[in-house]
Amino acid sequence: xxxxxxxxxxxxxxxxxxxxxxxxxxxxxxxxxxxxxxxxxxxxxxxxxxxxxxxxxxxxxxxxxxxxxxxxxxxxxxxxxxxxxxxxxxxxxxxxxxxxxxxxxxxxxxxxxxxxxxxxxxxxxxxxxxxxxxxxxxxxxxxxxxxxxxxxxxxxxxxxxxxxxxxxxxxxxxxxxxxxxxxxxxxxxxxxxxxxxxxxxxxxxxxxxxxxxxxxxxxxxxxxxxxxxxxxxxxxxxxxxxxxxxxxxxxxxxxxxxxxxxxxxxxxxxxxxxxxxxxxxxxxxxxxxxxxxxxxxxxxxxxxxxxxxxxxxxxxxxxxxxxxxxxxxxxxxxxxxxxxxxxxxxxxxxxxx
Amino acid sequence: xxxxxxxxxxxxxxxxxxxxxxxxxxxxxxxxxxxxxxxxxxxxxxxxxxxxxxxxxxxxxxxxxxxxxxxxxxxxxxxxxxxxxxxxxxxxxxxxxxxxxxxxxxxxxxxxxxxxxxxxxxxxxxxxxxxxxxxxxxxxxxxxxxxxxxxxxxxxxxxxxxxxxxxxxxxxxxxxxxxxxxxxxxxxxxxxxxxxxxxxxxxxxxxxxxxxxxxxxxxxxxxxxxxxxxxxxxxxxxxxxxxxxxxxxxxxxxxxxxxxxxxxxxxxxxxxxxxxxxxxxxxxxxxxxxxxxxxxxxxxxxxxxxxxxxxxxxxxxxxxxxxxxxxxxxxxxxxxxxxxxxxxxxxxxxxxx
Numbered sequence: 001x002x003x004x005x006x007x008x009x010x011x012x013x014x015x016x017x018x019x020x021x022x023x024x025x026x027x028x029x030x031x032x033x034x035x036x037x038x039x040x041x042x043x044x045x046x047x048x049x050x051x052x053x054x055x056x057x058x059x060x061x062x063x064x065x066x067x068x069x070x071x072x073x074x075x076x077x078x079x080x081x082x083x084x085x086x087x088x089x090x091x092x093x094x095x096x097x098x099x100x101x102x103x104x105x106x107x108x109x110x111x112x113x114x115x116x117x118x119x120x121x122x123x124x125x126x127x128x129x130x131x132x133x134x135x136x137x138x139x140x141x142x143x144x145x146x147x148x149x150x151x152x153x154x155x156x157x158x159x160x161x162x163x164x165x166x167x168x169x170x171x172x173x174x175x176x177x178x179x180x181x182x183x184x185x186x187x188x189x190x191x192x193x194x195x196x197x198x199x200x201x202x203x204x205x206x207x208x209x210x211x212x213x214x215x216x217x218x219x220x221x222x223x224x225x226x227x228x229x230x231x232x233x234x235x236x237x238x239x240x241x242x243x244x245x246x247x248x249x250x251x252x253x254x255x256x257x258x259x260x261x262x263x264x265x266x267x268x269x270x271x272x273x274x275x276x277x278x279x280x281x282x283x284x285x286x287x288x289x290x291x292x293x294x295x296x297x298x299x300x301x302x303x304x305x306x307x308x309x310x311x312x313x314x315x316x317x318x319x320x321x322x323x324x325x326x327x328x329x330x331x332x333x334x335x336x337x338x339x340x341x342x343x344x345x346x347x348x349x350x351x352x353x
Numbered sequence: 354x355x356x357x358x359x360x361x362x363x364x365x366x367x368x369x370x371x372x373x374x375x376x377x378x379x380x381x382x383x384x385x386x387x388x389x390x391x392x393x394x395x396x397x398x399x400x401x402x403x404x405x406x407x408x409x410x411x412x413x414x415x416x417x418x419x420x421x422x423x424x425x426x427x428x429x430x431x432x433x434x435x436x437x438x439x440x441x442x443x444x445x446x447x448x449x450x451x452x453x454x455x456x457x458x459x460x461x462x463x464x465x466x467x468x469x470x471x472x473x474x475x476x477x478x479x480x481x482x483x484x485x486x487x488x489x490x491x492x493x494x495x496x497x498x499x500x501x502x503x504x505x506x507x508x509x510x511x512x513x514x515x516x517x518x519x520x521x522x523x524x525x526x527x528x529x530x531x532x533x534x535x536x537x538x539x540x541x542x543x544x545x546x547x548x549x550x551x552x553x554x555x556x557x558x559x560x561x562x563x564x565x566x567x568x569x570x571x572x573x574x575x576x577x578x579x580x581x582x583x584x585x586x587x588x589x590x591x592x593x594x595x596x597x598x599x600x601x602x603x604x605x606x607x608x609x610x611x612x613x614x615x616x617x618x619x620x621x622x623x624x625x626x627x628x629x630x631x632x633x634x635x636x637x638x639x640x641x642x643x644x645x646x647x648x649x650x651x652x653x654x655x656x657x658x659x660x661x662x663x664x665x666x667x668x669x670x671x672x673x674x675x676x677x678x679x680x681x682x683x684x685x686x687x688x689x690x691x692x693x694x695x696x697x698x699x700x701x702x703x704x705x706x
Contacts, residue, residue, distance in 0.1 A: 002580040004530050004554060009449050014590030017413050034408045046403055046600070050396055054604075055387045055566035060370050084437055087593040096362050120591040177357050201357060213408035216599035227355040237367030238473040240440040246569035247399070247600050251407075 008120065015116045018319050027342050029333040030317040032155075032184075032294050034213040034269070036336075038251070039261040042214070045254035046247045058246040060237075065244070065253045069221055072256060073193040079223055081232040082252075084243045086183055086207035086220030089232070090149075091117055092239070093203060093222065096231040097177035098123045102146030109134060109326055111155045111181065130157075134288060138165040142172035151181040153188050156321060156331040158290035160188045163195070170199045177228065179203045186211035186266050187273070188291035193223050200225040210293055211266050212255040219244060219252040269293050273334045279344050283351060294333045296326075302351060304328045310350045316343055361473065368469045371672050380695050382686040383670040385508075385537075385647050387566040387622070389689075391604070392614040395567070398607035399600045411599040413590075418597070418606045422574055425609060426546040432576055434585040435605075437596045439536055439560035439573030442585070443502075444470055445592070446556060446575065449584040450530035451476045455499030462487060462679055464508045464534065483510075487641060491518040495525035504534040506541050509674060509684040511643035513541045516548070523552045530581065532556045539564035539619055540626070541644035546576050553578040563646055564619050565608040572597060572605040622646050626687045632697050636704060647686045649679075655704060657681045663703045669696055 001010065018031035066077040083089040094117040098104050101124070106114045108127035118125045128140045134157040141148050148169060153160040170178045170192075180192045182204055193204045203224040209215040222232060236243060244252075255262070277287045277295060285297040298304055307330060308320035319331040332343065354363065371384035419430040436442040447470040451457050454477070459467045461480035471478045481493045487510040494501050501522060506513040523531045523545075533545045535557055546557045556577040562568035575585060589596060597605075608615070626648065630640045633650055640650040651657055660683060661673035672684040685696065 002553075002584065003528065004450055004581060005584045006449055006452050009584045009587050012587045012591040014587050015594060016590075017410070017594040020410055020412055028409070031410055033410060036408065038407050042407070043403055047400070050399055054391050054395070054569040055389065056381070057370070057373055057384055057386060057562070057568045058571070059373055085593060085595060087595070091592045096359055097357055099359050116591050120588070175356065200355075209410070215410045216407040218411070218595055218598040228357060231355065231358050231362045234362050234365045234367050235473070237369075238365040238469050239444045240438060241368060241370040242438055242440070242571055245571040245598065245601055248598055 011119055011122070013116060013119050015113045019317060021317065025315055027316040027335065027339050029335055029339065029343060030319045031215075032210060032292070032333045033215045034210060034265065034293065035334070035339060036213055036265040036268070038213040039255055039258040041254045041258045041261070042251045045250040049246050049250040054246060058242050058244060058249055060241045062244055062249055065249050068253050068256045070223075073191070073223060075193070075196065075223055078226045079196065079229055081222040081229045081236075082244060083220050083222075083236065085209065085218040086181070086205050087113060088243060089205050089220040089222050090179070090181065092232050092235045093179055093205065094118070094121050094123060096235045097179070097203070097228070098147050103144070104146040104149060105141055105144045106149045107136065107154065109154070109157060111151050112321075114149055134159055136161045136165060138168045139172075141169045144173055144176055147176040147178065148173055149179040149181060151183060152192065153184045153290070153292045155184065155292070156294070156296050156319070156326065156329070158184075158288050158292040158294055158296045160291035163190055163192060166192050167195055170195060170202045173201060175201070177201050177203055179205060182206045183210055184292035187270055187293045196224055200227070203228050208252050208255055212252070212262065213265065214252060214255055217248045217251050219248050269334050272337055272340055275337075276334060276340045276344070283344070283347055294331055296329050296331050298328045298330070299351070304330050307347070307350060311343070311346055314346045316346050364472055364475070366469060366472050368466045372670060374670065376668075378668055380669040380688065380692050382688055382692065382696060383672045384568075385563060385645070385686045386568045387563060387618065387646065388687070388692060389566055389618040389621070391566040392608055392611040394607045394611045394614070395604045398603040402599050402603040407599060411595050411597060411602055413594045415597055415602055418602050421606050421609050422576075426544070426576060428546070428549065428576055431579045432549065432582055434575040434582045434589075435597060436573050436575075436589065438562065438571040439534070439558050440466060441596060442558050442573040442575050443532070443534065445585050445588045446532055446558065447471070447474050447476060449588050450532070450556070450581070451500050453477075456497070457499040457502060458494055458497045459502045460489065460507065462507070462510060464504050465674075467502055487512055489514045489518060491521045492525075494522045497526055497529055500529040500531065501526055502532040502534060504536060505545065506537045506643070506645045508537065508645070509647070509649050509672070509679065509682070511537075511641050511645040511647055511649045513644035516543055516545060519545050520548055523548060523555045526554060528554070530554050530556055532558060535559045536563055537645035539615075540623055540646045549577055553580070556581050561605050561608055565605070565615065566618065567605060567608055570601045570604050572601050622687050625690055625693055628690075629687060629693045629697070636697070636700055647684055649682050649684050651681045651683070652704070657683050660700070660703060664696075664699055667699045669699050
């Protein structure tokens with residue numbers, strides 16, 4: 001710590017992302033990336049854009065991308081906000097909708113970036129206990145003082161809460177913003193975006209990092225009532241005029257335009273997820289019913305931390321959280337069928353020892 | 354305004370960037386972009402990277418780029434921070450080093466984003482009057498309560514303060530951080546980066562948007578004592594793990610590696626700037642002695658706002674600030690020789706009417 005640090009720096013407890021390794025031979029199942037490359041049309045769009053004018057600023061308003069995303073959900077461009085990954089969109093949302101002194105609520109098992117934002121911006125928070133089986137009890141989120149944020153499907157549990165539950169939470173917080181963080185929604189039943197026309201306090205956040213295979217490009221977005229979007233724009237325009245570079249703008253847009261490719265790879269991942277679940281159960285794992293591109297599982301007899309370390313020795317990275325309540329679980333990203341076979345073979349070997 | 358807006362949103366007064374137009378025939382001299390494309394090696398690096406793994410997250414620590422930039426200035430990677438444009442780096446710096454309740458100082462004629470950040474983060478500020486000729490009086494920045502931020506060369510004046518002046522300011526704020534915003538330094542005499550080893554309270558911020566022709570890619574950076582850089586990293590890791598995408602990381606790195614190209618285009622712009630200054634003076638302009646990639650000039654008899662509007666009609670965009678003290682000046686980016694000839698011909702026509 002240094003005398004030059006602000007009180008804000010001093011109170012931070014930074015997020016630690018999953019390991020990013022560059023070894024070619026690693027099976028990387030630890031940060032929920034898509035195992036398939038982005039649509040060829042994404043690469044084409046980037047190639048075309050870079051031949052143009054990289055020396056000129058990108059569009060500060062990103063109108064084209066916002067309109068394109070909006071069309072997917074029957075929304076207009078002014079109901080869509082785009083940012084540098086959904087993490088930035090979430091950070092801006094904490095700034096725009098949550099208030100120091102007014103406690104917000106999120107589940108006690110959830111995306112571990114939420115308490116990090118809360119500490120940074122000095123927002124008090126209550127961690128609402130999930131049920132024993134990690135499902136959500138909606139009424140515990142009713143009438144929050146400062147707002148609500150929760151992922152659906154939840155991370156790292158992979159569980160999806162039905163839209164009726166989400167709607168109850170939104171309805172019962174009429175004076176507070178409810179943020180539904182749908183990073184994994186394309187692998188699940190249904191987005192809460194369809195509720196936006198009815199509820200002016202609902203913000204739905206999504207990303208291109210998972211289902212659109214663009215983790216390397218950093219494009220996230222939020223959808224909601226135009227006055228919520230306006231608040232996000234005011235924050236962004238007080239922070240950084242141009243958060244998305246030219247290549248990210250056109251790349252993300254092309255990804256949304258190639259619906260066929262998106263559907264194809266999403267279906268493949270869901271298919272692999274379902275197969276993997278069955279095989280893991282055969283190996284003695286309890287696997288939560290996933291609606292994400294990862295599974296969250298514990299073994300009946302062997303400790304998760306041991307499995308994590310043994311897998312790592314064999315060049316397979318999964319995610320282990322050393323936190324009470326989930327410290328006997330592994331979060332394993334769904335890769336290609338070949339990658340999942342390598343995982344299963346490795347697990348079988350470890351368990352047979 | 355909406356009941357859902359936080360007090361932070363309510364107090365924002367967002368920055369308004371210069372117009373971004375996409376018309377091919379416009380001579381765009383309003384946002385200080387480089388008229389030359391980035392080095393061919395930048396495009397090559399991006400092309401190679403996109404063929405790889407856009408579906409995987411980029412490096413959250415950006416070590417390679419930080420080391421590369423550091424080498425330019427005899428610094429190590431842990432004395433360099435990188436972010437999504439220097440605007441983001443400045444925003445993080447306000448969060449990391451400035452404190453609500455402790456007034457910071459910046460010049461009264463300066464980059465208009467500083468008061469925007471200050472309002473966002475609730476940092477009080479004193480606008481220190483420049484001399485009549487827009488030069489800096491260093492001692493007015495001594496012993497600040499909350500810190501100092503100033504651009505060198507200053508924007509929009511284009512004036513460069515000698516390093517001895519900067520050093521005096523840094524030396525006379527031993528308990529506060531002094532941020533020197535060097536967006537235009539590559540068109541000027543000398544960076545303050547050489548003072549970093551001596552002063553632990555000096556942060557030097559630069560960008561690839563101007564001299565490296567990468568405004569469209571969004572890469573800025575800060576250099577300073579490792580403990581200052583550590584504070585910025587803590588803020589960033591509490592905000593967004595991956596602020597630079599894969600293409601921006603490799604593109605910026607290639608730009609720093611191609612020193613010959615950088616020197617060539619920078620020299621060309623300086624040359625064009627000096628020629629343009631002479632011609633503008635012949636047309637009756639008073640031109641401040643620029644050390645940037647733009648000139649700041651007023652005409653002896655014709656109002657700046659009129660010239661701005663007339664130029665716009667002819668497809669030439671320059672920047673006009675309707676602010677006391679500078680409302681009779683135009684800020685004109687230095688483009689190619691051909692673009693500057695078009696500007697001069699248009700001005701001559703307007704002035705002869």
